[in-house]
Amino acid sequence: MTEPILSKGKRTRQAIEEAAYELFLDQGYSATSMRQIAEQAGIALGGIYNHFAGKEAIFTAVILNQHPYKQILPIALAVEGDDVESFVYNTAQALVDELGYSPDFLKLVFIEVVEFGGKHMAALFQDVFPQILPLLERFQSDKVRAIPPVMLMRVFIGTFIAYYLTEEMLGDVVMPDLQEEAMGHFADIFLHGVLKPKEQ
Amino acid sequence: MTEPILSKGKRTRQAIEEAAYELFLDQGYSATSMRQIAEQAGIALGGIYNHFAGKEAIFTAVILNQHPYKQILPIALAVEGDDVESFVYNTAQALVDELGYSPDFLKLVFIEVVEFGGKHMAALFQDVFPQILPLLERFQSDKVRAIPPVMLMRVFIGTFIAYYLTEEMLGDVVMPDLQEEAMGHFADIFLHGVLKPKEQ
DNA sequence: CCTACCGATCGGTAGG
């Protein structure tokens, strides 16, 4: 919410990134022209090249600064709940609340996979990995089965991706009424998959 | 394996689709030009328009005919195993064996989401849905917890997508040695999530 | 099914 004062140069650069981000989400990378980016950023075409070496440099900046984890991580870190169960359920709830039902927040990664063959992934990963480590601790519990922690985190993240992608694939067409509960089912199945069976 | 005899027109059309399929997987839709498709299909640019109304018509045909489920469904249907456990494990194994570790077979769907906003999804779904119904039966078991069957299928499919997408996202960078076992972990967690706890 | 062409638009740059 804090609006840091940026120099004019920084502000223009920021405007270009935001314009590009919106257009990429909407149309993908190749279908978005430098002219569209310039127009949406309120600048002349030539002006872009004072801030970026070229089109791909814009994408690189965008994916580093607008990557999904930048949205997800703060949400997940702010979630309350001392045990695994409530953490998983609360995170599921919080994510759906903040991100809605659309997989928009995943589209940048899809663009990266489809239009760049994943070649920025390594750089991205270096940036992300240290920051998701704190989340690993929240799975630390003797209720959890013996599963390598990294694998735990991977399946956890994967479960959310799976929810959103299948939402896009068949959410509107089938069972629109089940939508509200769907994320609950994903979280529930994940939890049962990860926890030791309760003796009841 | 059977090579049906096609008329020359059909063969050309098929060659165009296959050329486009390869190029789309490699570059995405927008970055692929009609000239590239023509060249790879061994035809002149103008010739394409005897078979397709335009570029998007090619994509529509490709996604209908080369959609991932066309590869996955036969594999899953051929899997042996009478109980849920062996079905899930064998399917996981068979898919990795046939599709490898790369998410290539998912790229068409990503292109559809990124470059078309998912607008062909409904038509696609009508084609796919009836054919995956038989798979639902293989989850019919009193070992399975009370979960709506459609949701079961959705999480099952989602688990595979999650595996492949996280594989692309961090498979090469981290834990390349764990790769072989990773799918096993996904299947294992899914199974525990879906089955009633065993009294042991 | 090909040749030759259309207008439009692309990413990028020179020069100021």
Next chain:
DNA sequence: CCTACCGATCGGTAGG
């Protein structure tokens, strides 16, 4: 940071 421009390439078509 803008104006005016570059060569290249785009999807598509006319005509044969």
